[in-house]
Amino acid sequence: MDSQQQQQQQRARAAAATPPPGDLSSIFIVLIAFLAVAAMVLVPATLSAQGSSFSILHQVPEGHVGVYWRGGALLNTITEPGFHTKLPFITQFEPIQVTLQTDQVKDIPCGTKGGVMISFEKIEVVNRLKKNYVYETLLNYGVEYDKTWIYDKIHHEINQFCSAQSLQQVYIDLFDQIDEKMKEALQGDCTRYAPGIEIISVRVTKPTIPSSIRRNFEQMEEERTKALIAVERQKVAEKEAETQKKIALAEAEKHAQVSKILMEQKLMEKDSSRRQQEIENQMYTDRQKSLADADFYRVLKEAEANKLKLTPEFLELKFIESISNNSKIFFGDKVPNMVFDQRLLGNFLNPAGRGEHLDI
Numbered sequence: 001m002d003s004q005q006q007q008q009q010q011r012a013r014a015a016a017a018t019p020p021p022g023d024l025s026s027i028f029i030v031l032i033a034f035l036a037v038a039a040m041v042l043v044p045a046t047l048s049a050q051g052s053s054f055s056i057l058h059q060v061p062e063g064h065v066g067v068y069w070r071g072g073a074l075l076n077t078i079t080e081p082g083f084h085t086k087l088p089f090i091t092q093f094e095p096i097q098v099t100l101q102t103d104q105v106k107d108i109p110c111g112t113k114g115g116v117m118i119s120f121e122k123i124e125v126v127n128r129l130k131k132n133y134v135y136e137t138l139l140n141y142g143v144e145y146d147k148t149w150i151y152d153k154i155h156h157e158i159n160q161f162c163s164a165q166s167l168q169q170v171y172i173d174l175f176d177q178i179d180e181k182m183k184e185a186l187q188g189d190c191t192r193y194a195p196g197i198e199i200i201s202v203r204v205t206k207p208t209i210p211s212s213i214r215r216n217f218e219q220m221e222e223e224r225t226k227a228l229i230a231v232e233r234q235k236v237a238e239k240e241a242e243t244q245k246k247i248a249l250a251e252a253e254k255h256a257q258v259s260k261i262l263m264e265q266k267l268m269e270k271d272s273s274r275r276q277q278e279i280e281n282q283m284y285t286d287r288q289k290s291l292a293d294a295d296f297y298r299v300l301k302e303a304e305a306n307k308l309k310l311t312p313e314f315l316e317l318k319f320i321e322s323i324s325n326n327s328k329i330f331f332g333d334k335v336p337n338m339v340f341d342q343r344l345l346g347n348f349l350n351p352a353g354r355g356e357h358l359d360i
Contacts, residue, residue, distance in 0.1 A: 133196020
């Protein structure tokens with residue numbers, strides 16, 4: 001009995017653990033749907049066109065645009081950055097960069113005009129594909145358009161340049177012009193045949209030349225450096241001599257200016273003394289002239305006064321005074337005649353008296 005009960009219990013547990021046929025089909029459907037969604041969403045957007053053909057949902061990264069092929073034919077459909085959908089297995093997708101990108105062209109051999117083989121280790125070309133020319137450029141040159149117009153073109157232009165120049169010109173004389181020449185050559189052909197490609201700049205590294213020739217160039221550069229150093233020293237010496245000359249000239253000019261100023265000061269002092277002496281002489285002359293004029297005026301006035309005094313009465317008065325002052329008196333018969341003669345003299349000096357006397 002116990003064994004039969006145990007077998008029945010085991011059958012019941014097994015029946016309870018086995019799901020019904022309808023539940024199994026539901027679980028399988030959910031699992032298939034989950035895997036399909038995961039396949040659509042989780043496929044990386046950076047896969048190639050062949051790998052991404054299996055996905056429905058794809059992503060266009062920033063700085064790129066999405067281009068599409070259907071049955072190998074390029075579609076005139078350009079999508080912006082973000083998530084987009086397409087037909088799996090039928091439409092292929094590829095992101096194309098439309099921002100600045102740098103293409104590095106490495107190991108470019110070339111031969112110079114003299115037959116020396118040199119090699120440019122790396123040339124960098126900064127370029128950009130214009131967004132409105134994406135369809136036209138890919139239609140004409142494919143996704144690897146930069147191989148045709150940058151990589152292969154750089155090889156061609158470098159060989160053309162080297163074959164027309166000597167090693168001296170390529171390595172030293174014209175090396176600073178290679179960047180601009182390469183840029184002009186690339187942009188010229190791109191503008192003519194692929195206008196959607198814009199060449200921003202070209203950077204060319206120094207080429208690798210044979211070691212023996214490089215040593216010669218190094219020796220030449222050393223000698224040139226020595227010559228430049230000697231020239232610079234000579235220039236420095238000339239500048240120092242010129243500076244000393246300018247200093248000496250400045251000192252001489254300074255002394256000359258000082259001497260000139262002192263001389264002008266002395267001349268001004270002499271001129272001032274001369275003018276002072278002239279003023280003093282003029283003052284003395286004016287003073288003496290004033291004194292002479294005063295004496296002349298005084299004498300003139302005295303003469304006028306004396307002239308006014310020469311009257312008969314005044315002369316007679318003076319005669320009487322002089323007679324009276326004489327301490328000696330002479331007596332005789334001539335004295336009255338002397339007085340009479342004096343009176344006659346006075347009448348003669350007086351015109352009026354002479355007239356009266358003549359009338360008598």
